Every structure is written in structure tokens, then in C-alpha cells.
Amino acid sequence: MFKFIARSSYLALFLTIASLAQAEELRSTGIFPIETYGCNYADGKGLDDLRSVAKKWDKWADKNYSAPYDAWVLTPFYFNRQTPVDSIWVGTAENFNQLGKVQNDWISKGAAMQARFDSVSPCGNHALWGGRVVKEQAEITKEGLVAFQMCTLGEGANAADVAAADVKWAAYLESAGITDGLHYWYPGSGVSQDREWDFLSLQISDNFAAWGSAIDTAVNGGGMTQFGAIYGNLMSCKNGGVWTYEQVRQSIAN
DSSP states (O other), X not given: OOXXXXXXXXXXXXXXXXXXXXXXXXXXXXXXXXXXXXXXXXXXXXXXXXXXXXXXXXHHHHHXXXXXXXXXXXXXXXXXXXXXXXXXXXXXXXXXXXXXXXXXXXXXXXXXXXXXHHHHOOEEEEEEEEEEEEEOOSSOOSXXXXXXXXXXEOTTOOHHHHHHHHHHHHHHHHHTTOOOEEEEXXXXXXXXXXXXXXXXXXXXXXXXXXXXXXXHHHHHSSHHHHHHHHHTTSEEEEEEEEEEEEEEEOOSOO
16 A cells, blocks of 8 residues: 655645745645545445444554544545545544654554455555645534545646635635635645646535535625635636545544
8 A cells, every 4th residue: 555656746745835835824834744545445345344444443543553643434425437436545643743653653563454454445546645724614523525626726826825815715704604614635645647736625514504505605695706806817626526524533632
């Protein structure tokens, strides 16, 4: 599952973080680490089998991880034939150093547990991302859904320009009563170099009714017009899939 990654992927993530640090509107970039595994179920296996292994892993991690680490399993809800995996494992730590400690623990102690995961849901890719919270979710829940968008910066725009607009957009969402969270994921090591976008935008909802209310605001309540007024030509985004999530480990304090 672990791979040697091209140096260019790390450089792309570093440059994105560096450009964010130039945004005067942000006192800190607030970039946190995310790792993802794209996985497919073995013959005759499914989500319940993965849950069973994840439950055992959670207890194993209590004894073997030297740093806090949270994890979720994502399952496709709105998808098509181009959806390449059955599930996505999402893990995060408080910072990149802490994630490195967890990965050291996994490499040195996790072989037997890795075999259990591989027996039910082998993973064909492993990627590193830099995450940033644009807007906090009103209530952080252990289950919910995440809607992905693939975003491309406009000509002449950079991440710092977007960050300045994000402050205004988050304020608008709050004023409109939107409870969903909004995160950006910046690609790093292991993310395909063939992508036609610059970063991912994630709308995180605790249930489909809340997500539906946000869509109503966007398409019938002037939200799309407001988005255009705030961002202009800074970036354009296109819809990706919608995935349900369930948390399988929580050890980082909220």
C-alpha cells in the first residue's frame, strides 16, 4: 500500500501552502494533513466486513499509535461508472509530524492488521493532501455526507486570492443559515498528475435534508449569484460524486 512518491507532488503541495500563507486575511494557513486510500472490496466482501476490521483496528490503534489519528470510511452515494473505488479511507492527524509518527507505527507494527484489511478491502492507491477549513460544520457528526467538487483556478489567480474571497463566502453562508461545512483539499504526494483541476472543494453535511437546504439556497435563493459576485473569475468548479461517511476512529480532541 505504501509507495515511493515523485518529488514533484510534494513540491506542488508545498507551493500551495506557501501561497496561502501570503493571504493577509488569514492569520495562519490552518493546513492539516489528510491521507486517503482508494479501496475495492474482495470477492464476497462488503462494507460490514470492512466495519468489522476497522473496529478491531481501532482497538489496535489505542495500543500502538503514538499520536492521535482520526479516520472515516466513505461510500459512494451519487456516482457513475467512472467511480473507480468501492470505498475511500480518510485519515487525519493534528499536523504532518503527528501523521508521520502514526505512519511510522503502522510500518513497524501494522503488518498483521494490514493483512486483515487486505483480505476484505485491498487498496490500489494512497495519497497525501493538505486540508483547509473554509467554514466549520455547525455540528460535527460521526455520520453524514460529503459532496466533492473539482476546482480550477482562473487565469492569473492563485490560492491567496481564493483565500481572501473564502472569508467573504463563509460569512455569506453563515448569514444564509447554511449549517454545512466547507473544506478544501490541496493535492500532494500520490495524487494523480493527470488531473485537470487544482484542488477539491468538499461540502460536508450531517444529513441529506441539510444538504438539500443548501442546494435550495444555491439554485433558488440567490446563492449562485452571490458566489459569482464574490469569486468572479478566480475559480470554476464542477460537480463530482457525493459520498456518505462514517467515522471509525476518533482520538483527536474536537
